[in-house]
Amino acid sequence: MTVLGLAWRSLKQRKLASILTGVSIALGVALTIAVIALRDGAESSYRQTARGYDCILGPTHGSTLDIVLNTMFHVGDIGGTIPWEEYEAAKRDPMVKYAVPYAVGDMFRGFKVIGTSTDMFRALEDGGGTKLLDHIRGRPFKDGKHFEAVFGSMAAANTGVGIGTRFRVTHGVGVVEHGEQWEIVGIMKPTGTPADRGIYIAIDTFYEVGDHKQAGEQVGKRRDERKKERDDAKQKADAAKAPAKKDDGHGHAHDDGDDGDDHEGHAHDDHAHEEGDDHEGHKHGTKEELGLSAVGVRLKSPVLRLRYVADVRNARGPVQAVLPQDKIRELFDIISPIGKLLTWIVALMIIVAGVGTMVSLYNTIQGRRREIAILRAVGARPRHVFAIIVSEALLLCVLGGVAGMLLGHGTIILIAPFLLEKAGVFIGSGFGTIDLVILGVLVVLGVLIGLLPAWQGLRTPVASNLHPTE
Amino acid sequence: MSEPALHIRDLTKAYREPEGGTFLALDIPTLDVAHGEALALRGESGSGKTTLLNIIAGILPADGGVIEVAGERMTGRSETARDRVRAQHIGYLFQTFNLLPGLTALENVQLGMSFRPRKGEAPRKAAREALDRVGLSDRRMHKPAQLSVGQQQRVAIARALAGHPTLVLADEPTSNLDAARAIQCMDLLMEFALESQAALLVVTHDETQVARFERVETLRTPEGSPA
Ligand SMILES: Nc1ncnc2c1ncn2[C@@H]1O[C@H](COP(=O)(O)OP(=O)(O)OP(=O)(O)O)[C@@H](O)[C@H]1O
Ligand SMILES: [Mg+2]
Numbered sequence: 248m249t250v251l252g253l254a255w256r257s258l259k260q261r262k263l264a265s266i267l268t269g270v271s272i273a274l275g276v277a278l279t280i281a282v283i284a285l286r287d288g289a290e291s292s293y294r295q296t297a298r299g300y301d302c303i304l305g306p307t308h309g310s311t312l313d314i315v316l317n318t319m320f321h322v323g324d325i326g327g328t329i330p331w332e333e334y335e336a337a338k339r340d341p342m343v344k345y346a347v348p349y350a351v352g353d354m355f356r357g358f359k360v361i362g363t364s365t366d367m368f369r370a371l372e373d374g375g376g377t378k379l380l381d382h383i384r385g386r387p388f389k390d391g392k393h394f395e396a397v398f399g400s401m402a403a404a405n406t407g408v409g410i411g412t413r414f415r416v417t418h419g420v421g422v423v424e425h426g427e428q429w430e431i432v433g434i435m436k437p438t439g440t441p442a443d444r445g446i447y448i449a450i451d452t453f454y455e456v457g458d459h460k461q462a463g464e465q466v467g468k469r470r471d472e473r474k475k476e477r478d479d480a481k482q483k484a485d486a487a488k489a490p491a492k493k494d495d496g497h498g499h500a501h502d503d504g505d506d507g508d509d510h511e512g513h514a515h516d517d518h519a520h521e522e523g524d525d526h527e528g529h530k531h532g533t534k535e536e537l538g539l540s541a542v543g544v545r546l547k548s549p550v551l552r553l554r555y556v557a558d559v560r561n562a563r564g565p566v567q568a569v570l571p572q573d574k575i576r577e578l579f580d581i582i583s584p585i586g587k588l589l590t591w592i593v594a595l596m597i598i599v600a601g602v603g604t605m606v607s608l609y610n611t612i613q614g615r616r617r618e619i620a621i622l623r624a625v626g627a628r629p630r631h632v633f634a635i636i637v638s639e640a641l642l643l644c645v646l647g648g649v650a651g652m653l654l655g656h657g658t659i660i661l662i663a664p665f666l667l668e669k670a671g672v673f674i675g676s677g678f679g680t681i682d683l684v685i686l687g688v689l690v691v692l693g694v695l696i697g698l699l700p701a702w703q704g705l706r707t708p709v710a711s712n713l714h715p716t717e
Numbered sequence: 718m719s720e721p722a723l724h725i726r727d728l729t730k731a732y733r734e735p736e737g738g739t740f741l742a743l744d745i746p747t748l749d750v751a752h753g754e755a756l757a758l759r760g761e762s763g764s765g766k767t768t769l770l771n772i773i774a775g776i777l778p779a780d781g782g783v784i785e786v787a788g789e790r791m792t793g794r795s796e797t798a799r800d801r802v803r804a805q806h807i808g809y810l811f812q813t814f815n816l817l818p819g820l821t822a823l824e825n826v827q828l829g830m831s832f833r834p835r836k837g838e839a840p841r842k843a844a845r846e847a848l849d850r851v852g853l854s855d856r857r858m859h860k861p862a863q864l865s866v867g868q869q870q871r872v873a874i875a876r877a878l879a880g881h882p883t884l885v886l887a888d889e890p891t892s893n894l895d896a897a898r899a900i901q902c903m904d905l906l907m908e909f910a911l912e913s914q915a916a917l918l919v920v921t922h923d924e925t926q927v928a929r930f931e932r933v934e935t936l937r938t939p940e941g942s943p944a
Contacts, residue, residue: 624774631832
């Protein structure tokens with residue numbers, strides 16, 4: 248009979264109390280593990296996403312955080328646009344590997360429709376470094392005026408569409424649909440990034456949308472803004488004469504090339520334009536008129552970041568360059584204390600369960616005086632008695648803790664696919680350092696809560712308890 | 718093994734009285750028990766028999782005098798040291814058996830050897846043999862509550878003797894049993910002790926039991942004590 252064996256049998260003697268205290272510890276541990284996994288999952292999916300672009304170009308008067316959140320996380324509104332020319336300029340910049348245009352404003356069943364280019368699928372990656380392109384089942388849409396769409400996994404799952412489905416979009420959260428139809432040619436597998444929440448169409452088709460009255464007002468507003476911006480930009484350009492002129496020249500040359508490349512598409516554009524004009528002229532408008540929400544920029548090397556940002560700043564154009572990683576870090580400087588607090592609150596549950604275990608164990612000692620006296624009579628030294636009682640506390644904590652870990656990780660494994668699909672958050676279910684930390688804490692906790700009952704057991708007089716009088 | 722199994726010289730023990738003051742419970746000038754010897758100890762109620770066994774076992778400290786068990790000092794030593802001597806050399810048998818209810822018969826017997834500083838043969842094997850010896854080979858996995866009273870005392874005998882102690886102390890071991898079982902039980906205890914060369918010190922009131930011992934000592938309430 249070892250000390251541990253005796254402790255185990257003693258726990259078995261008080262099965263119900265042991266199970267209840269063990270379960271309370273297990274629940275505390277499971278909850279802690281689940282909260283930590285959720286927190287880390289959400290945080291890493293944010294950080295991961297922020298890694299795709301070195302820099303984001305957005306309107307100068309927009310909040311930098313809004314620019315990042317809107318472009319990369321599809322939440323909120325930038326509240327302004329940048330000229331199409333800025334996208335062209337970014338594409339031409341020798342430091343830039345990918346320049347990805349973003350035009351937003353349309354929705355499909357509550358999910359944002361994003362006008363972009365296929366470069367987005369090349370520039371962005373999932374947590375494991377796999378390009379979004381490789382996550383597409385089916386195929387990416389074709390750049391140009393092809394009415395095709397790729398759905399993020401969450402957008403697809405929640406709208407109940409499949410490859411081949413045709414759909415119309417609504418402007419904003421309005422209920423009136425635009426006339427154009429897109430065909431879904433690809434659906435992304437879950438990536439655990441906010442890309443799962445988006446619906447992606449070729450940017451050229453975004454500007455092809457015929458409009459109705461309600462939307463027209465909004466577009467009109469935008470147009471006004473655009474005009475003001477352009478005026479501002481012109482003034483600035485005039486002020487900084489030389490670089491602005493250079494840029495203009497380049498832009499035109501490039502546009503010409505584009506026209507040649509995509510002749511068929513352009514014809515369609517003209518056609519749609521006319522058609523739209525016939526119907527009171529309510530259209531999204533041309534890309535030159537409407538501009539973009541933002542441009543995601545992936546540089547040839549991250550070390551170019553500061554140079555690129557400085558270039559953009561020095562050009563004094565109507566755009567600002569935002570470093571998304573910095574913004575996300577700032578965001579988490581605000582959010583993580585809350586997450587930490589929550590973790591501490593659930594971790595406190597373990598301590599509370601531990602105190603409950605101690606009280607339960609302490610209460611048993613009174614009833615175990617004879618048992619302790621018998622152990623002593625057959626030769627157990629006080630330290631054996633002490634060790635047996637501490638071991639009981641330790642067993643409750645460690646076994647409860649292990650059960651809690653299995654429960655916590657099991658729950659995560661069960662809900663992870665659901666979370667990934669419905670919330671776009673990827674949570675890892677593997678055992679990690681946190682489990683070792685929790686186990687270490689439980690061992691210390693077990694010893695601590697065993698001390699008082701064990702000390703009580705230690706002081707049990709032997710002779711008077713060998714002959715029961717009660 | 719020149720020294721006796723038990724050697725007592727000028728042993729005294731006084732209890733603190735609840736009303737204050739002390740009261741002399743034991744005063745034994747000399748008592749020796751040889752190896753393998755069986756001794757019956759009798760005395761009226763309150764004469765200090767249980768107190769004596771507890772002091773010999775090291776469970777209670779003595780106030781004065783010397784006790785040696787198998788040549789090892791029991792008096793004037795720390796509680797831990799007394800615990801060691803008890804674990805190594807003494808088997809203790811109680812009127813109320815004192816089996817642990819959560820352990821099986823086999824585990825209870827094993828328990829008697831679990832805290833020995835020097836473990837002899839494999840405790841599990843020795844425990845099994847001891848249970849066989851008391852005729853309970855088919856009751857190893859039973860808990861005390863699943864055993865008859867006589868069987869419980871046989872488990873207790875097995876526990877006291879399984880580790881081949883130098884000295885077995887028994888405090889009215891048969892007073893909870895009926896006459897026929899009491900005789901069976903004492904037979905078993907005496908035979909088992911003889912086989913394993915253990916000295917036997919049995920406290921008993923039962924005159925028919927006393928008659929079977931070659932040596933009998935009577936404990937008297939010390940002079941000057943109110944009892
Ligand atoms: N813890 C104690 N404190 C004070 N007095 C005690 C204590 N334990 C025993 N005594 C007293 O010591 C005396 C001897 O007690 P003990 O139990 O040794 O008697 P005993 O010979 O075993 O009697 P019995 O045959 O009835 O079992 C008694 O008078 C008893 O009241
Ligand atoms: Mg007595």
